[in-house]
Amino acid sequence: MPQMTFARAINSGLRKSLENDPKVILMGEDIGALGGVFRVTDGLQKDFGKHRVVDTPLAESGIMGTAVGLAYRGYRPVVEIQFDGFIYPAFDQIVSQVAKMHYRTQGAVKMPITIRVPFGGGIGSPEHHSESPEAYFTHTSGLRVISVSNPQDAYTMIQQAIVSDDPVLYFEPKRRYHDKGEVDESIDLNTALSMERARVVTAGKDVTLVAYGPLVKTARDAALAAADEGISVEVIDLRSLAPLDFATLEASVCKTGRLVITHEAAQSGGLGAEVAASITERCFYHLEAAPVRVTGFDVPYPYSKLEMHHLPGLDRILDGVDRALGRPNSLSGLEG
Numbered sequence: 001m002p003q004m005t006f007a008r009a010i011n012s013g014l015r016k017s018l019e020n021d022p023k024v025i026l027m028g029e030d031i032g033a034l035g036g037v038f039r040v041t042d043g044l045q046k047d048f049g050k051h052r053v054v055d056t057p058l059a060e061s062g063i064m065g066t067a068v069g070l071a072y073r074g075y076r077p078v079v080e081i082q083f084d085g086f087i088y089p090a091f092d093q094i095v096s097q098v099a100k101m102h103y104r105t106q107g108a109v110k111m112p113i114t115i116r117v118p119f120g121g122g123i124g125s126p127e128h129h130s131e132s133p134e135a136y137f138t139h140t141s142g143l144r145v146i147s148v149s150n151p152q153d154a155y156t157m158i159q160q161a162i163v164s165d166d167p168v169l170y171f172e173p174k175r176r177y178h179d180k181g182e183v184d185e186s187i188d189l190n191t192a193l194s195m196e197r198a199r200v201v202t203a204g205k206d207v208t209l210v211a212y213g214p215l216v217k218t219a220r221d222a223a224l225a226a227a228d229e230g231i232s233v234e235v236i237d238l239r240s241l242a243p244l245d246f247a248t249l250e251a252s253v254c255k256t257g258r259l260v261i262t263h264e265a266a267q268s269g270g271l272g273a274e275v276a277a278s279i280t281e282r283c284f285y286h287l288e289a290a291p292v293r294v295t296g297f298d299v300p301y302p303y304s305k306l307e308m309h310h311l312p313g314l315d316r317i318l319d320g321v322d323r324a325l326g327r328p329n330s331l332s333g334l335e336g
Contacts, residue, residue: 257289
């Protein structure tokens with residue numbers, strides 16, 4: 001199978017969707033001739049035309065409002081939000097219209113809109129360019145929320161999102177755009193792992209470590225480091241943030257008895273809290289210790305020189321594993 005960067009895999013998935021369905025339209029700021037600020041849509045306007053790959057004004061609320069109208073008329077718009085922190089002007093359209101139109105019309109109107117959101121930190125940018133806003137949308141009924149962590153999922157799940165009749169927020173970790181991996185472009189979407197399912201990245205028996213998006217790679221590295229000390233860590237990539245695949249999570253935690261959740265977003269009200277609470281309710285008699293969260297801190301995103309202290313890294317995740325195991329550690333006074 002060919003090796004692709006994360007960004008190229010998304011580009012290839014978008015290309016396949018444009019080829020397969022003339023109702024698919026890409027919309028966003030600078031996605032045409034420029035190919036997007038991260039070059040994810042490079043070459044698509046040249047090959048499919050300005051009527052299929054549309055450069056929009058700098059107005060997220062207008063972009064989303066237009067997407068709602070297009071979906072109402074039977075199109076499948078794919079909207080790019082240039083940076084995660086730019087999504088807030090479109091928040092009303094997403095939570096008040098996109099999420100509710102299907103329910104409000106008793107199923108008569110579908111909203112097959114895919115909203116691509118480059119998210120997370122680690123690229124040396126300030127706030128508004130390094131946000132993790134996923135919890136706002138996982139809280140909103142009517143939206144599917146997914147996050148990809150590798151090139152194969154990036155390629156497959158963008159197509160699954162586009163063919164879905166439900167609105168999907170597709171969170172792509174911008175600091176992984178240049179990571180490479182094998183991509184099977186011949187994969188059948190009908191037989192591929194559903195975008196609603198989590199994936200066991202590495203099997204283990206002592207601790208379940210749950211991550212998504214940019215931190216799946218870090219979690220995998222933590223599992224390798226823990227193995228050097230004789231600790232067997234099972235890493236799970238959530239993939240779907242709403243709905244959550246509790247069957248996979250329960251099976252793992254019932255086996256290991258311990259749970260660590262990590263994400264870049266702040267701890268308070270974050271997705272880790274939902275996972276921890278739900279697994280405690282479902283697996284209470286199997287848990288050997290309280291679930292542990294390893295997250296970003298409850299502060300505005302810091303300046304670039306400080307962001308690596310803010311983002312969960314290898315040491316902080318390993319500290320979380322130690323806490324779940326009741327082992328002594330040097331970082332136990334840290335929040336998150």
